[in-house]
Structure formats: structure tokens, C-alpha cells
Amino acid sequence: MGDRFSMDEIRQALGVRDEHFQRRIRELRTWGWVIDGMKDMPGLNAEYLMRQHGWWPGSLDSKPDDTSSIDPHTRRKVLERDGSRCTICGVGAAENYPEPPRNPARMTIGHVIPAQQGGSNKIDNLRCECARCNETVRAESGSGESFDDLLASARRLPAADKKTLLRWLRQNSRERSDLDAVYDRIRLAAPGVRDQLTHWLGERISL
Ligand SMILES: [Zn+2]
Known part of the structure; x- marks a missing residue:
């Protein structure tokens, strides 16, 4: 290891x-x-x-449900529904992570209710998760950040953001805003369409 x-x-x-x-x-x-x-x-x-290491043929645990057995059609539907964006942290497919290491995110399909707890491979129990979140969900130890450090950061957030944060934590997923949804559709469109929209916005708005 x-x-x-x-x-x-x-x-x-x-x-x-x-x-x-x-x-x-x-x-x-x-x-x-x-x-x-x-x-x-x-x-x-x-x-x-x-x-x-995870499951192996000689291990005593039961084999985890293999998400590679999810048919390509269902897989595509889940990615489309979730805009190829991680439902846990919000990173989009091939976008760089905002924190180091800033490598591009890879999307996987995860279970809302884990397969080991009887969760199915049906579309309503599946969601788009980036590889990092998908692995962290299973990892036993976290990042090592302390409660006090995180509380200090959480406290500084405006009240509306605290509300959103509580909701995300309780449902263990980050919902997409209207802005995210439009951004995802543009991001996933053909490069020409994306360029046209960037140009259209750039002509009207100055940053
Ligand atoms: Zn993620």
C-alpha cells in the first residue's frame, strides 16, 4: 500500500x-x-x-455490487440527469478540482443507498459522483481537518449559505442551482455552441 x-x-x-x-x-x-x-x-x-485495497476473490466480505454491470443506457441517463456533475461536491466532468491536487475530475456512478444495504441499480438509486467523492464515501478516515477549523470557516458564511450548507450536509448531496444547470448544458454542448454563448455574454457583460 x-x-x-x-x-x-x-x-x-x-x-x-x-x-x-x-x-x-x-x-x-x-x-x-x-x-x-x-x-x-x-x-x-x-x-x-x-x-x-478493496474486495478480492478470497476476502470474507461479500462482493460489492458492481456498478460496471449498470447498462450503458442507464449510465448515460444518470449522467444526463445530473449534468455530468458530481452530486456530492459539485465538480463537473473534466473540470479541475478547486483545491489541490487540481487534476481534472472523472465521473463515476454511485449508489444513494449503498448496494451492501440493499440499494438497487435502478436509476432513482444512482447518482453521478466524481471519483474522489466516490472514494471518500468509502474511506474511513477523513481529511484530518478539525471541527474547530471547519467551524471557523462555516461561521463566516452568510446566513443563506449556512442554510444551504445544512441542507447539503443533511441530504449528503449538493443540488444544482438554475445557474449550474444552464452552465452544465452549455459546457456539455458542442464547442462551437459554447464559443457562441461565451461571445454572446461577453458582448453584453463586462467582468
Ligand atoms: Zn465530488
């Missing part, structure tokens, strides 16, 4: 040359393994960082 490995090292260790390891890694991730690649951490040069 915490070590890096390359595809060549895996091939040498297993004596296998023709296995699709990228696909196997994706599969492990759906079983709760946390393996960072270059997309998650730009400093990893063609290497992977092993952060946490």
Missing part, C-alpha cells in the same frame, strides 16, 4: 504479456480498490499508485 507500480512490473510479476491490465484495474476500482493513475495524479509518469 502506498507503493507505485508500472504495467511492465505487473506483466513481469505475473509472467503474462497479453492481458488487458487497464481493464482489470477498472474492474478492481469497481470493487473498492483505490489505484491512482496519471489522470488522478499528473505526477505519476506511466505508473500507478496503490492507495487502498
Whole structure:
């Protein structure tokens, strides 16, 4: 755990040359393994960082429900409904995270009620989650920020923002505002449409 490995090292260790390891890694991730690649951490040069192991065939826990078994149609519907934006932290697909490491966010499909607690693979129990939130939901330890530090920041928020924050915390999701919804639709449109709208707004508004 915490070590890096390359595809060549895996091939040498297993004596296998023709296995699709990228696909196997994706599969492990759906079983709760946390393996960072270059997309998650730009400093990893063609290497992977092993952060946490999840379910494996010999483990005593039951196998977590495999979200890769969700059919592509349902997957697309969930992404469309949620605007390809993480319902927990609000980051959009391929947008850079606002805090370090500022790598681009990758979207996954998560369960509202976890599969282990009987949650289904139906669309109303699925939601768009970025890989970071999806992993944090399962992680046992948090960021290490203390109650006092967070309280100091929460206190400084205007009353309306405190209300919103309470709602987000209670429902463990961040709803999209009208502004987010319009932004997401523009962001996900063809590049030409996005450019036209940027231009249209730029002509009328000065920042
Ligand atoms: Zn997120």
C-alpha cells in the first residue's frame, strides 16, 4: 500500500504479456480498490499508485455490487440527469478540482443507498459522483481537518449559505442551482455552441 507500480512490473510479476491490465484495474476500482493513475495524479509518469485495497476473490466480505454491470443506457441517463456533475461536491466532468491536487475530475456512478444495504441499480438509486467523492464515501478516515477549523470557516458564511450548507450536509448531496444547470448544458454542448454563448455574454457583460 502506498507503493507505485508500472504495467511492465505487473506483466513481469505475473509472467503474462497479453492481458488487458487497464481493464482489470477498472474492474478492481469497481470493487473498492483505490489505484491512482496519471489522470488522478499528473505526477505519476506511466505508473500507478496503490492507495487502498478493496474486495478480492478470497476476502470474507461479500462482493460489492458492481456498478460496471449498470447498462450503458442507464449510465448515460444518470449522467444526463445530473449534468455530468458530481452530486456530492459539485465538480463537473473534466473540470479541475478547486483545491489541490487540481487534476481534472472523472465521473463515476454511485449508489444513494449503498448496494451492501440493499440499494438497487435502478436509476432513482444512482447518482453521478466524481471519483474522489466516490472514494471518500468509502474511506474511513477523513481529511484530518478539525471541527474547530471547519467551524471557523462555516461561521463566516452568510446566513443563506449556512442554510444551504445544512441542507447539503443533511441530504449528503449538493443540488444544482438554475445557474449550474444552464452552465452544465452549455459546457456539455458542442464547442462551437459554447464559443457562441461565451461571445454572446461577453458582448453584453463586462467582468
Ligand atoms: Zn465530488
